[in-house]
Each structure stands twice: as structure tokens, then as C-alpha cells.
Amino acid sequence: MTRTVRIPVDRALLATDIQLPPAGPAAGPYPAVVIRTPYGRRAHRGEARAWAARGFAAVVQDVRGRYGSGGRWRPYAHEPTDGAATLRWVRARPWSDGRIVAAGSSYAAYCALVTVVGDPGGPDGCAARPPDAVVAAVPALGTAETARDPSGVERLLGRAGWWAAHGDRPDSDPDALDRRLGHDPGLLTHLPVTDLPARLGRALPSWPGVWDAPRADAVVRRAPAARTPLLAIGGTHDPFAADTLALWRTWGGPARLVLGPWGHRLTRDPGPGARPEHRVDLGALTCAWARAVCDGPPPLPGRDGAVAVAGTPYWYPAAVAVDTPTRRFPLTGGPLDGALLTGGTFHADPAAPVRSDELRADPDRADRALFVTAPLTRDTDLVGSAAAELRARADTPAADWFVRIVAVDPHGRAEPVAVGSARTARPPGTWSTVTVPLGPLARRIPAGTRLRTEITGHHFPAHARNPHTGQDPVTATRLLPSRRALRAERTAEGHPVSPPRAAHADPDRPHERPGFP
Template identity: 30%
Template sequence: MSKLRQRLSRWVQSRTMPGLTPGPYDITVRKNLRVPMDDGVELLADLIIPEGVGTALPTIVIRGPYGRSGAVAGQARALAREGFPVLFQSCRGTWGSGGVFTPQIDEQRDGVATHRWVRRQPWFTGTVATFGPSYMGFTQWAVAGHLAREEPENAPDALCLLVTMPDFGAITWDNAAFSLRNALGWTQMMDRMIRRDMLPLLLGMVRPDPKLRRGFGTLPLADGDLVATGRRVHWYQDWVRHERLTDEYWTRQSHTASLPDVTAPVYMITGWYDIFLPWQIRNHAQLTAAGRPPRLTIGPWGHSDRAMGATAIAESAAFLREHFAGGPGGRSAPVRAFRTGAQQWHDLPSWPPPGVIGGTWHLHASGRLHPDLPDGGVTSYVYDPDDPTPAVGGPSLEPRQGPSDNAAHEARTDVVVFRGEPLAGPVTVAGTPVARIGFRSSQPSADVFVRICDVHPDGRVMTVGDGIRRIGGVAAAGTDPPAGEDGFREVAVELWPVFHEFGAGHRVSVQVSSGAHPRYARNPGSGDPAATAAATHRATQEISHSPARPSGVELPLWRHP
């Protein structure tokens, strides 16, 4: 690169990643290297080399489907400016790479072939680290445990995992509910990328897309891609037609079971509003239980929050220098977490932090939320899939990803609210709340959606965390809790992990409803296969407040040391 282009590249990086100070090294880019796969297909990659690096830092491998320019390329170049050679490869069937793109399916075999190839190259520095957010994190998980077990000589020597997880089936069918907004929105985006339909792609990133909105409203679900893209998209059809996560379609692309095989050091970064947060927290717990706790950072970010970029680059570079070049650790504790509400960072020895004490806050028929057991009664509401309860905020791939005000939403007749008294002092919830709802529906299938909110003294009702669980239907088969003689069943709903302080004078609020459309596909009520169900059925939903079958939310409460 010329000096002018080097300066321009640094300026672009600092603009796209607020707070980033680009590293000291100039870089050279070798474009369109051809990397052969075992079946003869060639994948294209760019090699980004820092100039004048003395210490042999690891070669970083990034594999993804979103192209080798733009924001992700900015991260690759930022790492190279920190002194790391970076190979940035486009997945099969994307951005000039050969073959057909089928999400998740080919990443293990192609990743294994790529790691073998990298170690044979003259520019290889002797060790390999992997890096990347979202799908680029999935490609890391696809090879890490497999290679550690089968070919340790080719396994990554460190992993830097940003807002990701190793099993995309689990988020696609989240507790048996189809994640429509993410699944169909991502499908439309990738379809346009593959076809290089760039103008609609760019416009869709800055304003609501009318085709996508119509796709969200389409029944049956199997027609959503046709409306949103104008064609059938093979992977979307696979997703909606494989509801059970035990289907071979999903099990062959899940890499959760191989996590304990990973012995390399791991750095993780995520955000409280990220779409993958619950699963990344579970992955952290898996590695911790295996005796290899990762370094973990959880900030006040959503999935594609630009504010996370500078922290991810700085902490990844420091993490890799510490392990491979004897650099300073830079962290006083393995976990660094931002406490929302209090707006404070905390260095913690573990997640959840020590000192968490569980307690159940019960839902009362009066609308009260209190630790005391309820004294009876039933709360009922009607869910109409032709006027589905809308999603208000929540983790997503959309530009706005933080907490939303639920004040107007709580006025809907299909949302019931239970509210605590104003708090005498601050209360912090740290961990994963679990709602246990005594629930009965007039239809064979129903969704239970639970959200915790922070009610501010000025009237704002701000999202803290939520979760969903479907009962009845194909995806829920074998997992439904049994119904009692009265038809009520205890439905456990694991909510989003949180680290939040409710301030003095604030109130804890719990919502119960039966949907959050289009974040999750509406439940037609019939229990028929989701791909083909078209008829809708209104449902009367009931919540039990019996002392024998109480409804409530288990809150992990934390006392600040």
C-alpha cells in the first residue's frame, strides 16, 4: 500500500470502530489467494501482512460469508496493524469462492482443509489463532474441537470468539419457537449478497424493507422466502421444515458436544443485547466446567454494535500477545462485565459472580409481584394470531438493539403485567432468571413469552430480559411439561442473562404474553407443522395463581461486595 492509502485505511478504521486507535504497522494485502478444498473446490482468501514485525505472532484465520471488504475486513486489517498476519477467507459459494453456499453444513470440512493449507505456507508464523464475530465465530467452533481431538497438530492454538455460538439450530428454533425475524431477515440479506443485488441490500440496511415486512406476515412460514426474496431459498426451506433439533439436519451442524475437546485458550466477547448471548454464556460454562475457563467480556452492546469493535480488537490483541509473546495480561480478573442500570464495569472472578442468592417473586391475581405466595385465582387473556402480540425491541440483527420502552405495549389486552412495589434501595439481578408459569391454553399449541422490565419513576418501562417457550406442536414434542387434572402445566421459561441494577424507587415488572412477532413466528394454535400451518385459531390463555401451582420468576440477586 502507498503511504496515502495506509493513512486512508487507518482513518476508515477509526471511523467505523469508534474508540479504535489503529496499530503501528503498515500492511500489505495479497488478494484472491486460491485455497483448495478436499473436493477440488477453491475458496478465495486475502492475506494481510504487517510490515516490519519482529516478534513471530500467530497467524490469524478468519472465515466468513459476508465478503472481504467492509466492517469485517476492517477488523482483519486492524489486527494486521497490531502485528498479526491475517488470512481472511470467503466461505464456499460466497464472494468468488467456488461451490454452493449452504449455511453451516460445509464449514467443518472446509475449515479443516484451510487450517491444513495454512500450516504449509511459507508465510505461516508457526502458530494459528482464529478470530471473528457471529458466523465467523461459528466457523471457529466448527473446527476447534474436531481438530483438537482428531488432528491436534492442525488445531487452532487460540480462539477469539465474538458474539457467536456453535449451534445455529438452537437459536433458529429457540425453545421450539421459530426465530422468524433473524432467520428470514438473514436469508434475504444472504440471498442478495450471493446474487450481488447490491442496491436493495444497501437500502435494506438503512430502512425497513417492504418485501421483508410482507414476508414476516406470510403464512404458511414456508412461503416467507418467496415473498421476501422472490424465490425459494434452499436453506430457509430446510430450516422451517426441520423443527426438531434432534433431526439429523441439525445435529450434523451442531458443534456444542465438541466444546470440551478444545484445549486452546479462548477469549469471548458478547453483549447483553446480543442474539447469541444465552448460548455463549452456556459455552463459557461448558469450558469452565472442563477446567479451561475462557476470558469473557460482556458489555452494553447488541449483535452488530459498532461500539464493541474497538474493545474486541484491543482485548483480542492483548490476549494473543499475552499467550504467544509474553505480553502483559491487562486484566485483573477472567470476567469483565458491564452492570446496566448502574452503568458500571466490574472485574469478576466468575460468571455468575460469587454471592448470588436466588429468590422467587410470585405473580398474584391482583397484578402484584411479590415474594409472598399467591392466595389463588386465575389471570386470563386472549391471543389472536391474526393480530399477533408484537415484538417490542429485543435482541436482533436490526440496527436498534438496546432496551425499549414497553409502556404502550403493556396497555395491550393480550399482555398481562405483574408489578412490584417501589424499591427502598437498589437491587441487582446477576445471572439467568427463570420464569415458572402455571399455564393453560384452549388450543393444542401456545407460546409463553415472559419479559422482565425496569419501571422508572418517570413512567418508562424498560426491557431488562425476556424469553419464550412453545408448548404443543412438532418442535416441542417430547419436551412439554405434563398437564395436571385441571389442565394447567408448569412451563419453565429461561430468560436472557442479565446484570442489571434496579435503582431505589424503581419497580420490577413482569409481563406474560403469547408472542413477540416477528421476532418469533406467530403460533397458529393448531400444533400442525410450522412450515405448512396456515389456519389460525384464537386462544384463551390462563395463568394459575394457586398456592399449590403458583406462577413466578426466580431472580438471581447479587449483593455488591
């Protein structure tokens, strides 16, 4: 049975569901798993039952100002102190043996992480007693971190959708933005971006603050001091994949990684090349890991884990997959045998931007540079972090640069491989070298596939349009076209290329499966 209590924390009552193992309190005390969520605690009752069935007391709480909890909803503002107070309350219960696993996905992953690395100078010393283990899936690490790429380019569609669904309200309306786009397909083209609430037809007083928030990187910055065991789960198609890897790489305690060919909803959101071998039961894996950590012995220090390679049945050891050395491939005249089809010069016009939701590439359009390789002569595994290096100039003082890599099979079907952004501020006409990170890759490119690289000035509506005037893209109301030029012979990509596994190799070797601690 689920029992609901309201925990008093700093003049607010936080609605909290508690589900004990079937044997009940008499058979306790138990280790606890704590999930703090803005998405409604009742949606986690199935998950809570699964934890309880495995011997944990499951504690699921609505964060301040959401669903059943009182107080004002201010994303990311109260989670360190509210989380610390909740952990203290749980440890004081007679059914708790004092051991706690903090767990969560997306925003809830942030809630779990700050109970470990939250501000130690907070009013109640929130870092004084961290949980015994933390599970962070596709972590959304802060307002500014989720609103912008590491380059500073604004993530428009994702943030507009999230704030329309969850911002400045006690509950959620997941389809709010889609409904408005149905009535007004040009909704996101209206300027300034800060006027979105008027277009949505409801008040969103926190919307301007999304773009004003400074990028603190607080969780990653404090991660080296953590000693709590970490299980980080992510997807190579998740917008926060780079944050998941940064968290795992910098964590000071034992850290384990599971990275699959998934989007933000993980196994419910498989990407291109996902195979049956990648349909991991993440719930069972997480519970088994938490049980092993709680019951001891302590996990070995250092980093370990598994990364799935899309298009194959294989899982690579995480250290091998993430740290594969990058090789530099010129986009013309190099080992990839690429050719510049068009775009030694091109126009980046924010009034007619290259769209993020279209994979068609017309060589007759003058809005991008387009490189295409000859068909690959053998299967090629790209496993690790990639980047593009451009020798480029713009005739405007401000410019964004997007690089999108697309795999085109012999039948002409296109699938996205990677996308990245960079922002430059240079005197007009200045040649410079622009490095564009492309994020983590883990996929096999089959023989016969062509790799198409598109270099553009916009990637809309996924990202806001740079107006090229030097104004902030969020508050700008005037747009200017920008003429771009590339030196093709000095434009390259850095890819981590691993030797392909043989087709007959055993995909079930224990060191290749995400079954640890």
C-alpha cells in the same frame, strides 16, 4: 499491503487476503490470525491491518460460495473441512511460524470454533491440528441453534432478515427485508412462513431447510474435549447470549469471558444502561490476549473473565456474575410487592398477536397477564441467569408462553430487561408448571423503578406465531385463538440478586476490568 490468493480446497478456490506485519516476510515467520467470513473479506481490511501492526500475519477468507470464493454457498455445511484445510495451508507458508489464532464474530465465530471442535471423523481429519487459540464473539453456533430459541420457538424476524440479506447468493443485500417491509408492512404475517421467498420476490431454495435442520448443539457438545484457550465475547442483549455463556461454561481448555451490555454488534450496539466504562476497545483487548497466549506462558486452566453491570460503571468477575444464586420472588404478595393488574385469564390470538417491537402495555387489553411491582425502595442489581415459573393452562393442545420484563422509571419511560419463551403441548385445560428461561441479566434497577412482567402467547414479529392447532408454525395456514389462565399466587420469577456496589466504590480495580489473560 494486502495480497489476495486463492486456496484450492475440495474443487473450489477460496479467495483469501493476506496482510503481513510492516517489517514484511524477511522479518518473519509470524503467528497468524485466521478469519473466515461470509460477509466479505474486504470489510475486514482495517481489522487485518490492526492485527498485522501487532505482529500477526492476518489471513481473511471468504467462505465457500461467497464473494470471491468459488463453490456452492451452503451455510454451516463446509466450514469444518474448509477451515481445517485453510489452517494446514497457512502453516505450510514460509511466513508462518505454525502458531494460529482462529477468530471471528457471529457466523465467523462458528467458523473459528469448528476448527477446534469440528467433526473429527471428517474426510480430512479436520480436528487433527487445532489452532493455538480461538476468539469467538457473539457466536452463531448452527442453523437450527440460530433459528429457534432453546425452547424450540421460531425466531422469525432475525432469520428472515438474515436469509433475505445473505441466503442463496454470492454477496449480501443487508437492507433487503427492510425494503420489502416498506412496500408490504404485513409481509411477515403472510402464511405459511415457508412462502417468504415469494413475498421477497427472489428464489431462496435453502429457506425451508432453516426450519427442518435438527438442533445438533455440536459445538457446545464437543466443547468439553477442547484444550485450546478460548476468549468468548458476548452481549446481554444479543439473541445468542445464552449460547456464548454455554460455550464458556463447557469449554475444556482455559476459557475467558467478556460480557457487556451490548447487542449483536457489541460495542457498536449499546443497550439500556451502557456506560462509558463499558466502551471497551475489543480489538486491542483481543490482540493483547492473543499475543499473550501465543508468547506464553500458557494461560491458567479454568474459567475467568468479566461481566459489565449496566446502569453502573462496574465489571464483576465472571464467575461471580454468572453463578449468583437465584432467589424466587412470587409475583404477587412477595418481597417485590407485585400486583396482578389484569390477565388472570387472557386470550392469545395469533391473528392479533402481542408485538415484540412495542413496549406499551394497556391494562384494558385482554391479550396478556400483567404484573407490576411497587416502586423499588433501593437500587437492585440483577446479575446472573433468571427464569419465570408459571402455573398455567391453555384451552388448545399447543401453546407458546412468553415472559417479558420491562423496567418503568418514575417518568413512565420503559426499557426492556429480559424476555424468554417456552413451548408446551398438553391436553386442553390441563394445569401445569411452565418454566421460562429469561437468559443472563447484568444490570442495576434504580430505586423508584417499577418492574412490569408481561405474560403472553406471542412475541411477533421477533418470533413466529403459534397457530394453536398443533401444526408446525412454519407450515401452518390456519390460526386459532387460545384462552389462557394463570394462578397468580403460584406464579414467580427467579432473579439473581447481588448486593449493590457502593456508589463510591472504585470501578477500576484490576480484577473488575476485562484486561487479562
